[in-house]
Amino acid sequence: MRREITIEIEPGRSVSGRWRVPGQPSSTAVLLAHGAGAGQDHPAITRLAEGLVGRGLPVLTFNYPYMDAGRRFPDRQEVLLSCHRAAADWLTQQSFRRLVLAGRSMGGRMASYLAAEGYPCAGLVLYAYPLHPAGKPDRIRADHLPRVTVPMLFFVGGRDRLALPHLVERHLTTLKRGELKIIPHADHSFNVPKRVGSRQEVLKGILYHTAQWISSLG
Helix, strand or coil: CEEEEEEEEECCEEEEEEEECCCCCCCEEEEEECCCCCCCCCHHHHHHHHHHHCCCCCEEEECCHHHHCCCCCCCCHHHHHHHHHHHHHHHHCCCCCEEEEEEECHHHHHHHHHHHCCCCCCEEEEECCCCCCCCCCCCCCCCCHHHCCCCEEEEEECCCCCCCHHHHHHHCCCCCCEEEEEECCCCCCCCCCCCCCCHHHHHHHHHHHHHHHHHCCC
């Protein structure tokens, strides 16, 4: 089942969401946030959401305000976080036993900030976490990650220009609560050369490991 919902950020301000629930839902629900350049209806987000639902996990996706408004550039971080928190609050009110915060690229980064602030969740799943901006490896976005007290699962492409391998080694492999899945030959969008496979195969593996990891949370 999929239905359109409205998520109120504050009185008079809201964003759209898509609420997907399988026939026999798990007691764990997933909040899946999109990346900077594409909204909740992007094929990559839709594939992840529907793949998780197919594995029994209820999934809520949503748009950040700039995406609903048709603007190209993301909102300020405080606006993104306010929206993300409102979406998490909506999902929390659906009375599932556990909440997992997941997100692709920028959406995963916002989820990690919420978790670092102490937002109650069972874990974080971070697809293509943007460890630094493209071409700016000196601007590391990892200072808050050691403050996250729940398990974290990172999926990182071996050719991701926003997560250079030596910086992934330095900042992500050392996290006490972190688990890292490196996808060889994959870029930031999880595309791989034809000689080694396809994006569809990569996403299938990502979905499998995500569902297995979530089920291991207890």
